[in-house]
Amino acid sequence: MRVFRDAGHLFRLAGLFAVGTLSFFIIRAFLVPRSFGEYGHYRGAAISEIAAHPIRFAGHQTCETCHTDVAQTKNSGKHAQVNCEACHGPLAKHADDPSIDPGKPDTAVLCVRCHAASAAKPKGFPQVDADQHSNGLPCQTCHQPHNPAIAAGGAK
Amino acid sequence: MTLTRRQLLILLPAAAVAWESLLAGTPEASPNYTMTEHWWSMLIDIPKCIGCGNCVRACQAENDVPDGFFRTWVERYHVDDWHLANPQVISPDGGKEGFPVAKEDEGKYFFVPKLCNQCADSPCTQVCPVGATFIAPDGVVLVDQKYCLGCAYCVQACPYGCRYIHPEKKVADKCTLCYHRITKGLTTACCEACPTGARQLADLKNPNDPIHAFLKTHSVQVLKPQMATGAKVFYNALDGSVR
Known part of the structure; x- marks a missing residue:
């Protein structure tokens, strides 16, 4: 075969090329995560890793399984739509272990956060100028936070 | 220890199987959740927002968002008469501690809570060079922080400014629509x-979700519709001055 005479360098090159291609696929198989491409051009396992993040807000359904009395008071008043942790803060730890004391929220900060009068707030939303409204008395003197109507009574 | 050829040939496939299961990664975190049955979105009812900042604080507590960075924040708009193109917008510390009291003034005020719009044609996922950010099969735009290089291309690409580079992890971070909560049947921390x-979490694939009735009966808009991002955060009564 005249064609293949003196063609040794070509075969050596072809062999080198084959080895290179093979090692590319072997290295690639090791480096690309197994779940890459499972749903698209990304690592599919990332989805369950993100979903494994710990929960901090237990959710009002969880609160209401134990605190049925408070839920009843709250749901009969103007704060029915306000979830427990909107004021009490994230309490998943307390829900997991009720011996953890969640502490009482500070009404001096809490009430005005929503109810301080401001022209920027929607007109129908109940707002007061705290100084004029109560002369410095704490809100819960007259309003019970779980059912704020005066008729429902405040802390005595 | 000496290995015969026979032993080696038996051991090799066994080792390969072990390696496969090692690479397969962590098991499903939410076993009763089927991604393809959901298409998550959010509804924001602007006339109801009082600018208390509860959502911003809740998001930071739930998702360990570092100080000075926001996955959600609240802006207060003040539009003076007809000057729709020049609204005065403030968002002190993302509205985390509320807003300064506004006196009765000319023009109108309103609050606009913002978060990742979970775009169906999201610019941020399109530009990622390594496939570290993606739209999950349930419509939530997520970041694989183990894969992210921190090149910040996506931070530039988001037209809503919803992404940032985490100051400690040095990778992209954003709203996950509380993915760890919604996959377990809870609502987001902000909601x-x-x-x-x-703010109301909504599942567009659930025919019983109240969002369908709401969308039929209200004037609803998304942010920057001209950018055709397929944004899935719907704003009720959105003013034309909002950017």
Whole structure:
């Protein structure tokens, strides 16, 4: 075969090329995560890793399984739509272990956060100028936070 | 220890199987959740927002968002008469501690809570060079922080400014729509903490979700519709001055 005479360098090159291609696929198989491409051009396992993040807000359904009395008071008043942790803060730890004391929220900060009068707030939303409204008395003197109507009574 | 050829040939496939299971990664975190049955979105009812900042604080507590960075924040708009193109917008510390009192003034005020719009044609996922950010099969735009290089291309690409580079992890971070909560049947932390119901998580694939009735009966808009991002955060009564 005249064609293949003196063609040794070509075969050596072809062999080198084959080895290179093979090692590319072997290295690639090791480096690309197994779940890459499972749903698209990304690592599919990332989805369950993100979903494994710990929960901090237990959710009002969880609160209401134990605190049925408070839920009843709250749901009969103007704060029915306000979830427990909107004021009490994230309490998943307390829900997991009720011996953890969640502490009482500070009404001096809490009430005005929503109810301080401001022209920027929607007109129908109940707002007061705290100084004029109560002369410095704490809100819960007259309003019970779980059912704020005066008729429902405040802390005595 | 000496290995015969026979032993080696038996051991090799066994080792390969072990390696496969090692690479397969962590098991499903939410076993009763089927991604393809959901298409998540959010509804924001602007006339209900009072600018209390509960959502911003809840988000930071739930998702360990570092100080000075925001996955959600609240802006207060003040539009003077007809000057729609020049609204005065403030968002002190993302509205985390509320807003300064506004006196009765000319023009109108309103609050606009913002978060990742979970775009169906998201610019941020399109530009990622390594496949570290993606739209999950349930419509939530997520970041694989183990894969992210921190090149910040996506931070530039987001037209809504919803992404940032985490100051410690040095990778992209953003709203996950509380993915760890919604896959377990809970609502997001911001919706849980909103006292007026101005924010509501919605599942567009659930025919019984109240969002369908709401969308039929209200003037609803998304942010920057001209950018065709397929944004899935719907704003009720959105003013034309909002950017």
